Amino acid sequence: MLSYRHAFHAGNHADVLKHTVQIALLRYLNQKDKAYWYVDTHAGAGMYSLVEGYATRLAEFADGVGRLWERTDLPPALADYVAQVKSFNPDGELTLYPGSPACAMRVLRPQDHARLYELHSSDGPLLQQAMQPWRRSVQIDQGDGFAGLKAVLPPPPRRALVLIDPPYEDKGDYKRVVDGLREGLKRFATGTYAVWYPLLQRAESQGLADQLKKLPAKGWLEATLTVQTPSVDGFGMHGSGMFILNPPYNLQDTLAEVMPYLVRHLGRDNGARFVLQAHENAA
Numbered sequence: 233m234l235s236y237r238h239a240f241h242a243g244n245h246a247d248v249l250k251h252t253v254q255i256a257l258l259r260y261l262n263q264k265d266k267a268y269w270y271v272d273t274h275a276g277a278g279m280y281s282l283v284e285g286y287a288t289r290l291a292e293f294a295d296g297v298g299r300l301w302e303r304t305d306l307p308p309a310l311a312d313y314v315a316q317v318k319s320f321n322p323d324g325e326l327t328l329y330p331g332s333p334a335c336a337m338r339v340l341r342p343q344d345h346a347r348l349y350e351l352h353s354s355d356g357p358l359l360q361q362a363m364q365p366w367r368r369s370v371q372i373d374q375g376d377g378f379a380g381l382k383a384v385l386p387p388p389p390r391r392a393l394v395l396i397d398p399p400y401e402d403k404g405d406y407k408r409v410v411d412g413l414r415e416g417l418k419r420f421a422t423g424t425y426a427v428w429y430p431l432l433q434r435a436e437s438q439g440l441a442d443q444l445k446k447l448p449a450k451g452w453l454e455a456t457l458t459v460q461t462p463s464v465d466g467f468g469m470h471g472s473g474m475f476i477l478n479p480p481y482n483l484q485d486t487l488a489e490v491m492p493y494l495v496r497h498l499g500r501d502n503g504a505r506f507v508l509q510a511h512e513n514a515a
Contacts, residue, residue: 239286243293268391273377278362349377386420397428431471461503
C-alpha cells in the first residue's frame with residue numbers, strides 16, 4: 233500500500249486528458265465572479281522533473297505532452313493546457329511537468345481556495361514545497377482524501393470542483409470512489425465532481441463508469457481515450473477516462489474537438505479511439 237508514485241507517469245497520455253479536462257472545468261467556474269474551492273483528493277507531489285529521477289525511467293511524457301509540445305494546430309482547450317505546462321518551462325524546454333494542484337493554481341483567482349490531500353509520506357512534503365508560491369490560497373492535508381471529503385463538503389462558497397484520481401493499485405479504490413461520490417452528493421449536490429480512472433482489462437475498471445452513471449447527479453459526462461489495442465496478456469493500461477458529475481453545459485462541445493485530435497496524435501496503433509457521451513437526468 234502507498235507504493236504508487238505518479239512521477240513515473242508524469243505527463244503521459246492520461247495526464248494530458250485529465251489536466252485538459254481539469255483546466256476546462258476551472259475556466260468554466262471562472263466565468264462567474266463568485267469564489268469557489270478546488271478540492272484534490274489525491275494531489276501527489278505537485279511538480280515533477282522530467283530530466284531526472286522517476287520520470288526518466290519510463291519517459292512516458294514523450295508519448296504524452298511531448299507529442300503536443302511544438303504543435304501549432306491544437307484545439308483551444310488543448311492549447312490552453314499546453315500553455316499552462318509551458319508556463320512552468322519558460323525557456324521552452326520540457327523539463328518540468330505540473331501535477332493537478334499546480335495546474336489548478338495557475339487558473340484559480342485570488343478569491344478562490346484550494347484544499348489538497350495527499351497520504352503518501354514522501355509526496356506530502358514535496359507537495360508542500362511545490363505549493364509555496366500559492367501558500368496563502370491553499371491548505372494541504374497529509375491524509376486520506378476520501379475521508380477529507382466528509383470534512384470539506386459543502387465548501388463555504390457553495391461552488392467547487394472536486395477532482396478524484398486515486399492510483400487504483402488497491403482494488404478497493406473503485407468502491408471508495410463510488411461511495412465517496414455518493415456521500416459527496418448528499419452533502420453538496422450542486423458541486424462538479426471529476427473522476428479520473430484507468431482503462432484496464434479488469435472488471436473493476438470496466439464497471440466503474442456504469443456505477444457512476446447511477447449516482448443521483450443532475451447529469452454526467454464520460455470521456456475515454458484509448459491509445460492502443462489492449463494487450464493479449466491482459467496486463468497494462470491501454471487508456472484512461474474522465475467521468476464528470478454535474479458537468480458544465482459546454483464541456484461536451486469542447487471535448488468534441490479535443491478527443492479526435494488526441495486519438496490522431498497520441499494513438500499508437502489502429503486500436504486508438506475515444507468515447508464521448510453525456511446525459512442529463514430528469515428533474
